Amino acid sequence: MIPIRTIATSLAAIAVAAATPALAHPRLLRAVPTQSGTASNVREVRLTFSETLIAPLSGFDVVMTGMPTPSPSGKHIAMKVSGIRASLAPDRKTLRASLARPLPAGRYDVNWHAVSTDTHRISGKISFTVR
Template identity: 45%
Template sequence: MSRFLIAAAALSLAILPGAALAHSKLVSSSPAANATVAKPTKLTLTFSEKFLAPMSGVELVMTGMPGMANHAPMPIKGFKTALAPDGKTMVVTLPRALPAGDYDLKWHIVGADQHKMEGGYSFKVK
C-alpha cells in the first residue's frame, strides 16, 4: 500500500471519532457573559444541540452587592427552568427582577447523546 493511502486511512480514523463525539456548546445567553444589564426577570441559554430538560439546569449565585464589602455568596432560589420549543434553549424565569450586584451562573445539560456538559459565566446587574 502506498504511503498516501496509509496516511489517508490514518487521517480518516482520526477525524471520524471526533465528529461522532461532538458535544453541545453554549452558543448564546441573555444576559451574556461579562455583560452589565438592568434588572432581568428572565435568563436564556441557547445551546448548539438539543438537550434533555429534566436532567439539565442552572445554579445562580449573587457574589457581590454594591456598598457591601465582603458580601458572602448568596444562592438565588425560586426560579423555574423550561425548555423552549426549539429544544436547544433553556429559559430561566425568576420570581422577581434580580437586584443590583454581581452574579455567577453555572449551567449543566445532558445532551441527546446522554453526555453531561457544564460551564458557567458571570454578569452584573446595575
C-alpha cells in the same frame, strides 16, 4: 501479496467508522444576560446551546456573588437566588427561567449543566452584573 481477508477486514472497519456519527457535546452559543455583560431589569435568564438538550438532566442555578455596597467586613457570601426553575424552551436547545421580580443590583454567576443526546454532562458558568 495482501490476503483478501485482510483487505475485507480493513474495508469493513472503514465502513463502520464512516457510518458512526461523530459524537459532539453541546456548546453554549448565547446567553441572556451576556457573559461579562451589564444589564438592568433582568427578569429572565436564557442559555442557548448547539444541540437538543435532555430536559430532566439539564438546568442552572443563579448565584449572587457580589453586592453593589460591600458589607462592613468587606466580604460577601455567595447566595443562591431562590425560586428559579429552569426549563426547556420549545426549540429544546434553550434553557430559560422567568423571574418573579427583577434581580437586584449586584454580580451574578449562572452555573449551568447540560446533557444532549450523547448523554455526556457538560457544565460551565457565565457571569454578569446587574445595575
